[in-house]
Structure formats: C-alpha cells, structure tokens
Amino acid sequence: MDDILKPKLLRLLLREYVPDERHPFRNSLELLFVVSSIKTHKLLSEWAPKSTNKNLIDEWKSAVDSWVNRVFTIASSNMPDKCWAGICLLGLTCQECSPERFLASYSDWFSKLLSLIQTPADSHFVKAASCASISDLLIRLSGFPNTKKDGTSQATKLIQPVLKLLDEDSSDGFSQEALCLLCTIMNCFPHSVHRNHGNIEAAILLKIMSGKCSASILKKLGNALCLLPKSKGDEDSWSLLMQKILLSINNQLNDAFQGLEEEARSNETMRILLPPGKEAPQPLGGQERSQETSDFAMRRAEQLLVSRISTLMYCCCTMLTDSYPVQVTVPVRAVVSLVGRVLMVDGSLSQASYPSMTAMKQELICSELPILQLHSLEMLSAIIKGLRSQLSPHVAEIIQLLAKYFGRCRLPMLREKAYAILKVLLSSMGVGVAIHLSQDVVTNAFIDLESFGDERKGTSFGVHANASRETLTHSRRRKRKQASMTESLQDQLDRDNLEVAIPQNPAELSVKVAALEALEALLTVGGSLRSESWRANVDHLLITVATNACKGGWAKEERSIFLCDEPIPIWADFQLASLRALLASLLSPGRVRPPYLSLGLELFRRGMQETGSRLSEYCRHALLALEVLIHPRALSLVDFSTANDNYEDLSRKVPENVTFQIRTLGKGIVEHESDDELYKNWLGSDDEMEEVPDTERNTNYTAEPSAAARSLSPVNLPNKSELRVSSSGANEKIAVDRDDVMVELQETNSTGGDKLGEHVPNTAAGDYPGGHTSRVVSNSDALDPMDTKMAPVPNDTAMISDAVITAGRDENAKKNVSGTKDGGFNTIIEKISATLVSNFKKSEGLTGESDNESLDSIPDIIEGDPDSD
Amino acid sequence: METELVIASSPSDAGISCWNLHTGSEHLRYKMCSSPAHGLASVAGRFLASSQIRDPKSSSSGSILYWSWNKPQVEVKSFPAEPVKPLLSNSEGTYIVGGGISGDIYLWEVATGNLLKKWHAHYRGVTCMVFNDDQSLLISGSEDGCVRVWSLFMIFGGANREKAKNPYEYSFHEHTLKVTDIKIGYGGCNAIIVSASEDRTCKVWSLSTGKLLRNIVFPSIIDAxxxxxxxHVFYAGGRDGKIYIAALNAPGTSNSSYGLHIIGSLSEHSKAITCLASSADGSLLVSGSEDGMIRVWDTKRRNITRVFRHAKGPVNNVLVVRQPQHLNPGTSPNTQASSLRGHGWPMPPPLQKYANSSDENAYTKAFISPQTASNKLLDDSYISVQTMENLIKELQKQGSAAAAELDVERLKVEQQRSVQTIQQWKTIYENLHQFCVSELLDGNHVESNNG
Incomplete structure (x- = not known):
C-alpha cells in the first residue's frame, strides 16, 4: 500500500471503528479488524523512506497522535467495555509504534496501566487486559539497550500488585495474564524479583497446591517456577529449587503410594535424595504453607495429588532441558530413582496391607497411575536430553529400569513413550549402548508389530530368533508342495496383504510408529555390530510391515477422495515410519546384500508416484540414498590424474580410470564371510589381473555381484597365510621376507611395469575377431600356474567395465608381484603382453560372440583356482 | 571457512605452541609442558590438557596440567595415581581418559574432577587411545601390541547383565610389537580402525566384524x-622421515617402490615423523618431526605449504583444532574472556587421584547448555492482541459470566449516569420552579405595591 494512504486509513479506522468517549461501544468484533489492519500495514510505525515529502510525515505523525490520544482517553473511561478495549489497543500501540514515540511516552502509559491493576473494583476484563498490555510494554522496553535500570525499577513496582492478583483470584479468571506478566518480569528484568524470591515461590506453589487450576494454568505455573532460579542465575539457586521439587514430589508420592509399594522403596529414594547427614532444605514454598497444604491434601480427592505431582514433574523436566547460564549439579540418581519408584508401582497391594488403605483410594490412585507414569517417563527423557554424554555412568541403571518396565507396560500411550526414550537413548549414546540394548528393542518391537507379521498362519513373529525365518521357509515348502503358486517372496507378501487385518485403532498405530522408529534408530546406530542374532528377522519384519502398510494405505487414499475426513494423517504417519525403517534396514551395513533390496526399491518407486505427499518426498530421498547400493562407488577426493608423482605414470595413460570409478565400496555393503573370492579380492586384489581393455566391455555380465567382489571383506589372519601359500607367493613373501621383496618390487617397477604400460594402450587399437578369453586362459595356462588367476578376472571386471575402464596399472602391478616369484618375470610379462595384444586385437570388433565364450571358459578356470577352497 | 589452529608440544620442556593454520600467525605459547606422545588434548575446545613426562625417580605419581586459552601459565595441576601417557577427551569435553604406564585406564569426569572408573585394560603400558565417531567406544593400544575396543556402557556397569563375557568388545592381538598410533574413521558401527605398530605394519580392522581387513607392511616403523x-587413503608417518600414502578405498597398486597398498609418499623431513593431523576439510596435512619442525602439506598437490618451528627438540604431538570463539586476536580478548567466564566456563577442578564412594557420584555436574544469546523471538511473547481475542471470544459467548459481568458493569455505569441526569433535571426543574415562584411572588409584590 502506498504510504500516503496510511495516515488516511488510520484516521478512517479511528473515526469508524474505534469507540470514543461519547458514543456507546457497539461491536467488539470490529476491534479485531482494526488490529489486523494496523498490524498488516504497519499503520503506527511512522516509518517512511527518506525521500518521502514532509507533508506526509507530518500528516502521519498527527494521525498517530490522535490515535494515541483516543486510545489513552478510552482507556481512562469509566465504562468497563470501552476501558478494556482501550487498554488492549494501548498494548498494541506499545508493540507497533515507533521507538521514539515509545521511549517518549512509555512511563505515562505504564503508570496508567499500573493504576488500573491496583484499583480493586475493576472487572476482570480490565485487569486481564492491563496485565497483558503491561507485559507487552515491558517486553518492548527490554529491547532497548539503555533502559535496563529504569525498567527494573518500574518492574519492581509491579511485583506486589501481581502477587496480590494471583492471591485473590480464586478461579482461572485472569491468572493466565497475571502469570504471563510475572514470567515477563522474570525474563526481562530479573533483578527486580530478587527481594521477592520467596514470596513468588510461595504464591506459585499455593496456586499449584490449590487444585483449582486448569491444566494450561498449571503448566504456566510450572514455567514460572522454573524461571525463578534464572533470575539469580547462580548454581545454588538452581540446585536448591531442584532439590526442593524432588523432595516435594517424593513426599507426595509417599501419600499417594502408601500401601501400594514396599516402604523400603520410599526410604531408599529418600536416602538418595537427601544423603544422610545432609540437612534438608526448607520445603518448597516455605514452612507454614507446606503444612497447610498437606492438611489440605488429606481432605481432597486423590486426583489432586496426581495433578500436583504432574506439575512438579513438569517443572523438573523444564529445568533439566531449558538452558541455564551456568553449570549446575544435577542429581541424576535421585531423578532416576524417583522415576523408578513411580514406574515400579503396578497397583497391587503390597503384602503388608495398611489398614487405613481403603479400596476406594487404591482404585483412585490406580486410575491415575498411567498419567503419573507418563510424566515420570517424560522426566527420564528430559534427563537424557539434558545431560547427553554426561549421563553415561547412569545409562546402565536406566536401561535396566526400562527393560523391566517394558515387561509390564501394556497401555499404548506408555509404550509409545517408552519407545521414544529407547530411541533417544540409542541415538545419543551410540554404538556402545546399541550393542547391549538391541535385544530389548527387538524383542519389544516384535511384540508390537506382530500383527503385521504372518498373522494368517497363526504363528507369531517369534521374539526369539528363528521363528519368523522358520515360518518363512515353512510356508515356502508348503507352497512348493502345492505347486499352485510361484514361490517368490513377493507373492507371499501379496498374500499376506490381502489377509492381514490392519488395526485401525489410532493409539495402537502410534505405538507401532514408535516401535518402528526405535527399530530405525537401532539399525541406524548399530545395524551391523553384533547384529547376527536379530538382523535377518528384523529385515524381514520391516519389509513385511512396509509392504502391508503401503498396500492398505494407497487403497485408502483413493477412497479418501470421497470421504475427506478420514483419519489419514495417522495412517500416513505409520506408512512413513514403516518406509523410514525399511530404508534404514536396507542401508544399514550388513554382511550380505540386502535381501529385500528389489522389493524395497519397488515400494519406494511406487510411493514416489503419490506426488505431493510427504511420503513421495521421502521415497524420492530413499531412492537417491539407495542408488549408492546399486552402483557402489568410492570416488577419489584427490584427483590422481593430476597428481604429479612417479607412481602415477600409468594412470595418466588410462585417464578413464580416475574420472569415474566403480570399484571398492569401502564399507562392504555386500559381502559374505565365507566367500573366499571376495576376501581374496580385498586382501590382495593386486594379485588379480584387473586390467580391462576396452574390448572386453560387453563380455559376461552375469557372474557374481560386482560390488561384492570389491568390498572390504573380513580376513582371518591364519587362513590368509595358508591361502597365500598356494595362490600368490608374493604376498606370503611380503609378510615373511619383507626386505627381499622390496628390492624385487622396485626392480619390477622400473622394468616390467613400464614395458607393460606401453603395451596396453596399443592393444586397444587391434581389430581381430575371435574369442579372446579362452585364448588368454589357454595361453596363461601354458605360461605359468600362477597365471591361471588371470582367468577369473575378465569375469569380475567385465561388469565394471561396462561403465568404466579400470586401471591398467592394476594389471601391471599384479604382474609385477607375480613376477617376483620367479626371477624370469621379464620374459613372462613380455609373453603375456604379447598374448594380450593379439587377443585384444582379435576381439575388438566382435563383442557379442565373446559372451558365450567367456561364460564357457570361466567356470573351468575357477575350479582350477587354488584360491577357491 | 572456520579458522583452525595447529597446536604442538614436545617431550622437552618447550611448552605448547599454537599457530593459525591458514595465516601462519602465532598465538600464545603455553609454558611448562613436556608431554609424552599422544599426551596433548584440547578438551572440547574449552581448554588444553596435557599429561607430563616425569622423572620416574622423583615421584611415583604422574601429573596432568590444564591451560586456559588465554593464559600462558598452567592453571590447574592434577596428580593421578601413576604416570599417565596418552590423554584423551571426548568431543563434548565431558570426560578425560588417561592411559597409565601400568596398563590401567583412568576415566575422569571433567566438570567435577571425579575419577569415575579405573580398570585394568592391558598387561603393559597404554600407548594410545581414540574415541569412535559417536564417542561411545574407546579403542586403546598398548606396549604389548594389543588393541582393545571398550564400550563406555560396559565400563560403567552395563556388564552386570552378561557376566560371562569379557569387559571389552574386541581384543586384537595381531601386532607383535608396541602399538604406536590408532585412528578410527567415520561410519558408526561399520567404521574401520587403523592401527600402527613398531612391527612395521599398519593394520586395518573392521569394527562391525572385529576382523583384520588389511595388513600393510611399511619400509619403516610407523609412529603416526x-x-x-x-x-580414500591414509597417511602414515615413518621413522625414516617419509609420510607414506596407503590405500584404503583407493585403487590398490603395488607398483610403487614401497610395497603392497602403498601408493606413494610425501617426503622432505630429514628426521622421523612423530605425529600427524589433518585439517577439517582434509586438504591439509600437518606433520611434526623429530627435528622440531611442523610442516603443513597440501595433500592434493603433495607439497609443503607452510613450515612452523616449534623448538630445537623433537615435536611429538600436533593437533588441529577449531579456533575457540574467545581466542580472537582481532577483537579485544580480555573483555570477551571475562564475559565468557561469567557465562559458566570456569576452569574445572583438578582430577582426583582415587575414586569416590559410589554415593557421591549421585550428583553429576552438568552443563545444561549455557545460554548463548536470547534466541527467543520476542514477537512470539507479545500477548495483548491474543488476550484481546480471548476476551472478545468470551464476550461473544452469550450468557458467559464474564460477558454478563461486563454488561452489569456497563448498566451500572449507565444507571449511574441516568441517575445523575435525573438529578440534574431535578435541579434544573427546581431552580426553574424557584425562579418562577419568586418571579410570581415578586410580580405580585410589585403589583400590590403598584396597586
């Protein structure tokens, strides 16, 4: 909007919508219109670009002047409705007006508002509006750098009136605003509350204990209590308040759990809270007050107790997670032990029943128990979040507690929370904890996700180990007998989908979401370390759950076009969680190629088509992440083709080598322990001839997984030497006879290597047709037993070579090493290269035919390979 | 790019020197430090800590010293029960771990100085230690050639659950002589561990399977x-003064003159390389040598970009750390330091010699993320408009108590005003009446007078 219009609009608003002294106040809704116009167009800002002419500025100024006058006038009106409207608009003016105007007139406004708070007779509308406006005024004031002192002195005047307001207001009334004001004072001008520390604490506690406040007010009260130590900002006041809160919680728990737990438990907690010999601090809220409130407690129903404890626990959580200016001492064990105390109560009476314990009381407490447990779980998660790595010494205790609790906890809400804690623990404590926590997570997740497993067969997904695998094989066998179906897993899953009833209860679903998230965290953090016992089962579970979830969901979403208000969100959450967990299961490094990779890819591909949803966004991300699994790569950070070093001679001659290299996937995404071929490849891949001339591009593409061939595979040292003895003497020698080999290697480098390097590029130019692979094989057989190892290589490398040319220098290197075995390496290399030259020439023009030949010839060679035992 | 500092110390009493890696300017030189190899640590960038070499005759206990960034003098001295060689802190600076010459490992909480755990980790002295990327595993190497992986969780008593097992997660015995350095890469549970030893080998281990992946034999003993x-590769500093480049993911070749998997070297040192560190982006490699020089290498071009001179004697520790915020020579360091001190970063107490009874560990001293700035948006906390909306909503609810109250108030005021008006009218009426009466009376009077 043009700036010129702004003063005009402001005058219009003033004339038409803002009440004035004479006319009655018609419609309060009109005020909202005024507020929104002012906020949208910044009508009170009086800010215009410098170039604007002076008339406009003056006009605007006078318009705002009359706005302020009018607002101030109606705020002083004795008609309560006009008065509160005026007060609210004054609050808005504090927010919106120009800084100069604010600084010039805030003290007038402040005294006006203060007088309104102090007048006892005013209606609660007026008081609420005044509190809110003063709070805004103070917030604006605290934004200016030079007003701290004045602000503090002004704020000090407010404390008593505000406390009085809190004290006298019995209902919720305006306590919300009064509390906001109190919090603002403590936040913005902490020095002003120093002298009234105790009073404020007492006033807040009285409100909490009164049991007349709504949940939102209780939360506000909790926040206010937590702000108190911040106003001093030292370690002692934080620790003191924390200790008081914990003691108070403990005392209340004593009342609540009398007869529901053994007495030793409360004594033990007390001992940890207050080590013997230490003096107890003043009770929370001061001496007399607490006496009074505990009498009060006896009279009121048990629910009150619970709401009080919950509020105090909320305080505790807030203090643990909010920032605090200095380092403080956190009573970790006390918190954990309090949490444990609540979690271990299950509602049954202990042996020594108290005569005073009525059935009524037991029932009441038990009905409130879930709330209490939820809040204590919240406390647990707060302490994990607050302390992070500092919690390490106590993690063992927490995990024990959680494991025990999981065993007995049935309510969805509580299980959900417990899973959330497991998740936080896993991700904050890392691998070290994941190793030991995995069994608990897996066991419980299986229980909760069971209904998504093989329900149709009536067997559970077996917590322990092989159950699911057994069912899987079992069903396959059965199908095979029937011979009525194809045996792919896909089909089996399809069948599952049709028959599994999907639970629709949102609470149950959210437990499943939480369980999936915990599994996801477990797989992310510790998916490959000591995971043999559970990994296969979890992978299977996750693909099943994801498949089922997505099938059902997409059908549902189609229907949702007609029924708009279906509970889709929760279902979409579940789908998303299942896909997230699935991606973690596919990506988390394992010992074998992810068994459900293709199914997963298909799911993500389908999910991606649900354009515009969170789900499709995630699927797109998943496909990107999985691409690395399909085309493993380890790209060099350093561009070796430009590196100027003597060992790079060859790589410069074969530049493709560096530009795009699909080779070692260093982290061994796909590998198998028993696969000697892979193991050999990692350990001594240089023994293999890896040179792949252009001509072999289209040769065999079918053999073993290429990525596997390159990955880091585990090595068993004793084995290694045995293997090496038979296969490549060179490696063995290196270990035993280092110095000799070194000399030899150097020789090799200077002679044979160079020669070969010159040969290789030439070979590519040839154009002889013919089956090169077999020729190579037969030739090398003739040359030396060592060279049989050359044969498998085309097999390996062919797959890679489709996209890429691998290093020519690898071949070189390999030959050098083999050359060390016998002295006459020079001649051998010459022979080999001669053979290669001829072969390459032959095969250049003929790629299609060579497929068969290599397929035929290679198996023979592999059998003859001494490494394959 | 964030400024990085090179920090170096040596076994001779040459202090700790500190340079800006990118500009080469020297910061403070911290005094009184003669550290063993791996004995220098920056504790989460908050302060420097170093274990000290001591004459074994003079004292049976070792010592660990702290320096704050802004003062050259030692600020805190601790005396552990035995001489400690390698010293390490986790990335958050919560714990300091020291490896004793007897093979014990000590774990202290920094904030309180409490000795939380001490355990017998190796049969002979601990030579080097490292935390994995999520700080939950500790990997230690020893003089007897053993490399062990510890989980902090197990160390802190999680072991109760599986009594049969060893306290460590893995124990690798393949090195035949003293382990000189250990590093671990990224990758969580699937990371690789690289260890160097005096047996002239470096070994690559898989954390997930606990197996040896690769054994690389070097022409010389590797110390760093x-x-x-x-x-892609790792760099190994040898006693022959060369830094060898060995392949991890890189295409392995052995046509270099050095041996299998070694793909090249950087060399210009005349004396043995004792320590290595690389910058955060990996483009620079910093090496310390026995000749007292610290060389900065460009790993892409493989040449030296900078040389720092630490002392005449050998250098045995170099670290590359991010420059702490309050160590900024451009702005006035004093004011910033003092404001920082006010914000809860005091030097921690000395490390304790012996463990406390378990009860005293009930209280953990913790940072609850000290406030950096008022990061709350003030706009969110303005409440008057919100309050107004609430009040209006309440007003709209016909028959709500508040609305009724307000109506009553208003009616009262109106009634008051009406009463006033009536009063006014009455007064006016009476005045008029008075006036008329007196007028009449006066008239009569006049008339009677006239008549």
Missing part, C-alpha cells in the same frame, strides 16, 4: 597415522 576424511 592420519586418515583422509573420505577414507
């Missing part, structure tokens, strides 16, 4: 390792 951040 640094991993390339992409784990």
């Amino acid at each position: 390792i640094a991993l390339d951040p992409g784990e």
Whole structure:
C-alpha cells in the first residue's frame, strides 16, 4: 500500500471503528479488524523512506497522535467495555509504534496501566487486559539497550500488585495474564524479583497446591517456577529449587503410594535424595504453607495429588532441558530413582496391607497411575536430553529400569513413550549402548508389530530368533508342495496383504510408529555390530510391515477422495515410519546384500508416484540414498590424474580410470564371510589381473555381484597365510621376507611395469575377431600356474567395465608381484603382453560372440583356482 | 571457512605452541609442558590438557596440567595415581581418559574432577587411545601390541547383565610389537580402525566384524597415522622421515617402490615423523618431526605449504583444532574472556587421584547448555492482541459470566449516569420552579405595591 494512504486509513479506522468517549461501544468484533489492519500495514510505525515529502510525515505523525490520544482517553473511561478495549489497543500501540514515540511516552502509559491493576473494583476484563498490555510494554522496553535500570525499577513496582492478583483470584479468571506478566518480569528484568524470591515461590506453589487450576494454568505455573532460579542465575539457586521439587514430589508420592509399594522403596529414594547427614532444605514454598497444604491434601480427592505431582514433574523436566547460564549439579540418581519408584508401582497391594488403605483410594490412585507414569517417563527423557554424554555412568541403571518396565507396560500411550526414550537413548549414546540394548528393542518391537507379521498362519513373529525365518521357509515348502503358486517372496507378501487385518485403532498405530522408529534408530546406530542374532528377522519384519502398510494405505487414499475426513494423517504417519525403517534396514551395513533390496526399491518407486505427499518426498530421498547400493562407488577426493608423482605414470595413460570409478565400496555393503573370492579380492586384489581393455566391455555380465567382489571383506589372519601359500607367493613373501621383496618390487617397477604400460594402450587399437578369453586362459595356462588367476578376472571386471575402464596399472602391478616369484618375470610379462595384444586385437570388433565364450571358459578356470577352497 | 589452529608440544620442556593454520600467525605459547606422545588434548575446545613426562625417580605419581586459552601459565595441576601417557577427551569435553604406564585406564569426569572408573585394560603400558565417531567406544593400544575396543556402557556397569563375557568388545592381538598410533574413521558401527605398530605394519580392522581387513607392511616403523576424511587413503608417518600414502578405498597398486597398498609418499623431513593431523576439510596435512619442525602439506598437490618451528627438540604431538570463539586476536580478548567466564566456563577442578564412594557420584555436574544469546523471538511473547481475542471470544459467548459481568458493569455505569441526569433535571426543574415562584411572588409584590 502506498504510504500516503496510511495516515488516511488510520484516521478512517479511528473515526469508524474505534469507540470514543461519547458514543456507546457497539461491536467488539470490529476491534479485531482494526488490529489486523494496523498490524498488516504497519499503520503506527511512522516509518517512511527518506525521500518521502514532509507533508506526509507530518500528516502521519498527527494521525498517530490522535490515535494515541483516543486510545489513552478510552482507556481512562469509566465504562468497563470501552476501558478494556482501550487498554488492549494501548498494548498494541506499545508493540507497533515507533521507538521514539515509545521511549517518549512509555512511563505515562505504564503508570496508567499500573493504576488500573491496583484499583480493586475493576472487572476482570480490565485487569486481564492491563496485565497483558503491561507485559507487552515491558517486553518492548527490554529491547532497548539503555533502559535496563529504569525498567527494573518500574518492574519492581509491579511485583506486589501481581502477587496480590494471583492471591485473590480464586478461579482461572485472569491468572493466565497475571502469570504471563510475572514470567515477563522474570525474563526481562530479573533483578527486580530478587527481594521477592520467596514470596513468588510461595504464591506459585499455593496456586499449584490449590487444585483449582486448569491444566494450561498449571503448566504456566510450572514455567514460572522454573524461571525463578534464572533470575539469580547462580548454581545454588538452581540446585536448591531442584532439590526442593524432588523432595516435594517424593513426599507426595509417599501419600499417594502408601500401601501400594514396599516402604523400603520410599526410604531408599529418600536416602538418595537427601544423603544422610545432609540437612534438608526448607520445603518448597516455605514452612507454614507446606503444612497447610498437606492438611489440605488429606481432605481432597486423590486426583489432586496426581495433578500436583504432574506439575512438579513438569517443572523438573523444564529445568533439566531449558538452558541455564551456568553449570549446575544435577542429581541424576535421585531423578532416576524417583522415576523408578513411580514406574515400579503396578497397583497391587503390597503384602503388608495398611489398614487405613481403603479400596476406594487404591482404585483412585490406580486410575491415575498411567498419567503419573507418563510424566515420570517424560522426566527420564528430559534427563537424557539434558545431560547427553554426561549421563553415561547412569545409562546402565536406566536401561535396566526400562527393560523391566517394558515387561509390564501394556497401555499404548506408555509404550509409545517408552519407545521414544529407547530411541533417544540409542541415538545419543551410540554404538556402545546399541550393542547391549538391541535385544530389548527387538524383542519389544516384535511384540508390537506382530500383527503385521504372518498373522494368517497363526504363528507369531517369534521374539526369539528363528521363528519368523522358520515360518518363512515353512510356508515356502508348503507352497512348493502345492505347486499352485510361484514361490517368490513377493507373492507371499501379496498374500499376506490381502489377509492381514490392519488395526485401525489410532493409539495402537502410534505405538507401532514408535516401535518402528526405535527399530530405525537401532539399525541406524548399530545395524551391523553384533547384529547376527536379530538382523535377518528384523529385515524381514520391516519389509513385511512396509509392504502391508503401503498396500492398505494407497487403497485408502483413493477412497479418501470421497470421504475427506478420514483419519489419514495417522495412517500416513505409520506408512512413513514403516518406509523410514525399511530404508534404514536396507542401508544399514550388513554382511550380505540386502535381501529385500528389489522389493524395497519397488515400494519406494511406487510411493514416489503419490506426488505431493510427504511420503513421495521421502521415497524420492530413499531412492537417491539407495542408488549408492546399486552402483557402489568410492570416488577419489584427490584427483590422481593430476597428481604429479612417479607412481602415477600409468594412470595418466588410462585417464578413464580416475574420472569415474566403480570399484571398492569401502564399507562392504555386500559381502559374505565365507566367500573366499571376495576376501581374496580385498586382501590382495593386486594379485588379480584387473586390467580391462576396452574390448572386453560387453563380455559376461552375469557372474557374481560386482560390488561384492570389491568390498572390504573380513580376513582371518591364519587362513590368509595358508591361502597365500598356494595362490600368490608374493604376498606370503611380503609378510615373511619383507626386505627381499622390496628390492624385487622396485626392480619390477622400473622394468616390467613400464614395458607393460606401453603395451596396453596399443592393444586397444587391434581389430581381430575371435574369442579372446579362452585364448588368454589357454595361453596363461601354458605360461605359468600362477597365471591361471588371470582367468577369473575378465569375469569380475567385465561388469565394471561396462561403465568404466579400470586401471591398467592394476594389471601391471599384479604382474609385477607375480613376477617376483620367479626371477624370469621379464620374459613372462613380455609373453603375456604379447598374448594380450593379439587377443585384444582379435576381439575388438566382435563383442557379442565373446559372451558365450567367456561364460564357457570361466567356470573351468575357477575350479582350477587354488584360491577357491 | 572456520579458522583452525595447529597446536604442538614436545617431550622437552618447550611448552605448547599454537599457530593459525591458514595465516601462519602465532598465538600464545603455553609454558611448562613436556608431554609424552599422544599426551596433548584440547578438551572440547574449552581448554588444553596435557599429561607430563616425569622423572620416574622423583615421584611415583604422574601429573596432568590444564591451560586456559588465554593464559600462558598452567592453571590447574592434577596428580593421578601413576604416570599417565596418552590423554584423551571426548568431543563434548565431558570426560578425560588417561592411559597409565601400568596398563590401567583412568576415566575422569571433567566438570567435577571425579575419577569415575579405573580398570585394568592391558598387561603393559597404554600407548594410545581414540574415541569412535559417536564417542561411545574407546579403542586403546598398548606396549604389548594389543588393541582393545571398550564400550563406555560396559565400563560403567552395563556388564552386570552378561557376566560371562569379557569387559571389552574386541581384543586384537595381531601386532607383535608396541602399538604406536590408532585412528578410527567415520561410519558408526561399520567404521574401520587403523592401527600402527613398531612391527612395521599398519593394520586395518573392521569394527562391525572385529576382523583384520588389511595388513600393510611399511619400509619403516610407523609412529603416526592420519586418515583422509573420505577414507580414500591414509597417511602414515615413518621413522625414516617419509609420510607414506596407503590405500584404503583407493585403487590398490603395488607398483610403487614401497610395497603392497602403498601408493606413494610425501617426503622432505630429514628426521622421523612423530605425529600427524589433518585439517577439517582434509586438504591439509600437518606433520611434526623429530627435528622440531611442523610442516603443513597440501595433500592434493603433495607439497609443503607452510613450515612452523616449534623448538630445537623433537615435536611429538600436533593437533588441529577449531579456533575457540574467545581466542580472537582481532577483537579485544580480555573483555570477551571475562564475559565468557561469567557465562559458566570456569576452569574445572583438578582430577582426583582415587575414586569416590559410589554415593557421591549421585550428583553429576552438568552443563545444561549455557545460554548463548536470547534466541527467543520476542514477537512470539507479545500477548495483548491474543488476550484481546480471548476476551472478545468470551464476550461473544452469550450468557458467559464474564460477558454478563461486563454488561452489569456497563448498566451500572449507565444507571449511574441516568441517575445523575435525573438529578440534574431535578435541579434544573427546581431552580426553574424557584425562579418562577419568586418571579410570581415578586410580580405580585410589585403589583400590590403598584396597586
């Protein structure tokens, strides 16, 4: 909007919508219109670009002047409705007006508002509006750098009136605003509350204990209590308040759990809270007050107790997670032990029943128990979040507690929370904890996700180990007998989908979401370390759950076009969680190629088509992440083709080598322990001839997984030497006879290597047709037993070579090493290269035919390979 | 790019020197430090800590010293029960771990100085230690050639649950002589561990399977390792003054003159390389040598970009750390330091010699993330408009108590005003009446007078 219009609009608003002294106040809704116009167009800002002419500025100024006058006038009106409207608009003016105007007139406004708070007779509308406006005024004031002192002195005047307001207001009334004001004072001008520390604490506690406040007010009260130590900002006041809160919680728990737990438990907690010999601090809220409130407690129903404890626990959580200016001492064990105390109560009476314990009381407490447990779980998660790595010494205790609790906890809400804690623990404590926590997570997740497993067969997904695998094989066998179906897993899953009833209860679903998230965290953090016992089962579970979830969901979403208000969100959450967990299961490094990779890819591909949803966004991300699994790569950070070093001679001659290299996937995404071929490849891949001339591009593409061939595979040292003895003497020698080999290697480098390097590029130019692979094989057989190892290589490398040319220098290197075995390496290399030259020439023009030949010839060679035992 | 500092110390009493890696300017030189290899640590960038070499005759206990960034003098001295060689802190600076010459490992909480755990980790002295990327595993190497992986969780008593097992997660015995350095890469549970030893080998281990992946034999004893951040290669500093480049993911070749998997070297040192560190982006490699020089290498071009001179004697520790915020020579360091001190970063107490009874560990001293700035948006906390909306909503609810109250109030005021008006009218009426009466009376009077 043009700036010129702004003063005009402001005058219009003033004339038409803002009440004035004479006319009655018609419609309060009109005020909202005024507020929104002012906020949208910044009508009170009086800010215009410098170039604007002076008339406009003056006009605007006078318009705002009359706005302020009018607002101030109606705020002083004795008609309560006009008065509160005026007060609210004054609050808005504090927010919106120009800084100069604010600084010039805030003290007038402040005294006006203060007088309104102090007048006892005013209606609660007026008081609420005044509190809110003063709070805004103070917030604006605290934004200016030079007003701290004045602000503090002004704020000090407010404390008593505000406390009085809190004290006298019995209902919720305006306590919300009064509390906001109190919090603002403590936040913005902490020095002003120093002298009234105790009073404020007492006033807040009285409100909490009164049991007349709504949940939102209780939360506000909790926040206010937590702000108190911040106003001093030292370690002692934080620790003191924390200790008081914990003691108070403990005392209340004593009342609540009398007869529901053994007495030793409360004594033990007390001992940890207050080590013997230490003096107890003043009770929370001061001496007399607490006496009074505990009498009060006896009279009121048990629910009150619970709401009080919950509020105090909320305080505790807030203090643990909010920032605090200095380092403080956190009573970790006390918190954990309090949490444990609540979690271990299950509602049954202990042996020594108290005569005073009525059935009524037991029932009441038990009905409130879930709330209490939820809040204590919240406390647990707060302490994990607050302390992070500092919690390490106590993690063992927490995990024990959680494991025990999981065993007995049935309510969805509580299980959900417990899973959330497991998740936080896993991700904050890392691998070290994941190793030991995995069994608990897996066991419980299986229980909760069971209904998504093989329900149709009536067997559970077996917590322990092989159950699911057994069912899987079992069903396959059965199908095979029937011979009525194809045996792919896909089909089996399809069948599952049709028959599994999907639970629709949102609470149950959210437990499943939480369980999936915990599994996801477990797989992310510790998916490959000591995971043999559970990994296969979890992978299977996750693909099943994801498949089922997505099938059902997409059908549902189609229907949702007609029924708009279906509970889709929760279902979409579940789908998303299942896909997230699935991606973690596919990506988390394992010992074998992810068994459900293709199914997963298909799911993500389908999910991606649900354009515009969170789900499709995630699927797109998943496909990107999985691409690395399909085309493993380890790209060099350093561009070796430009590196100027003597060992790079060859790589410069074969530049493709560096530009795009699909080779070692260093982290061994796909590998198998028993696969000697892979193991050999990692350990001594240089023994293999890896040179792949252009001509072999289209040769065999079918053999073993290429990525596997390159990955880091585990090595068993004793084995290694045995293997090496038979296969490549060179490696063995290196270990035993280092110095000799070194000399030899150097020789090799200077002679044979160079020669070969010159040969290789030439070979590519040839154009002889013919089956090169077999020729190579037969030739090398003739040359030396060592060279049989050359044969498998085309097999390996062919797959890679489709996209890429691998290093020519690898071949070189390999030959050098083999050359060390016998002295006459020079001649051998010459022979080999001669053979290669001829072969390459032959095969250049003929790629299609060579497929068969290599397929035929290679198996023979592999059998003859001494490494394959 | 964030400024990085090179920090170096030596076994001779040459202090700790500190340079800006990118500009080469020297910061403070911290005094009184003669550290063993791996004995220098920056505790989460908050302060420097170093274990000290001591004459074994003079004292049976070792010592660990702290320096704050802004003062050259030692600020805190601790005396552990035995001389400690390698010293390490986790990335958050919560714990300091020291490896004793007897093979014990000590774990202290920094904030309180409490000795939380001490355990017998190796049969002979601990030589080097490292935390994995999520700080939950500790990997230690020893003089007897053993490399062990510890989980902090197990160390802190999680072991109760599985009594049969060893306290460590893995124990690797393949090295035949003293382990000189250990590094671990990224990758969580699937990371690789690289260890160097006096037996002239470096071994690559898989954390997930606990097996040896690769054994690389070097022409010389390797005393220091640094991993390339992409784990393409690793750098191994040898006693022959060369830094060898060994392949991890890189295409392995052995046509270099050095041996299998070694793909090249950087060399210009005349004396043995004792320590290596690489910059955060991996483009620079910093090496310390026995000739007292610290060389900065460009790993791409493989040449030296900078040389720092630490002392005449050998250098045995170099670290590359991010420059702490309050160590900024451009702005006035004093004011910033003092404001920082006010914000809860005091020097921690000395480390305790012996463990406390378990009860005293009930209280953990913790940072609850000290406030950096008022990061709350003030706009969110303005409430008057919100209050107004609430009040209006309440007003709209016909028959709500508040609305009724307000109506009553208003009616009262109106009634008051009406009463006033009536009063006014009455007064006016009476005045008029008075006036008329007196007028009449006066008239009569006049008339009677006239008549």
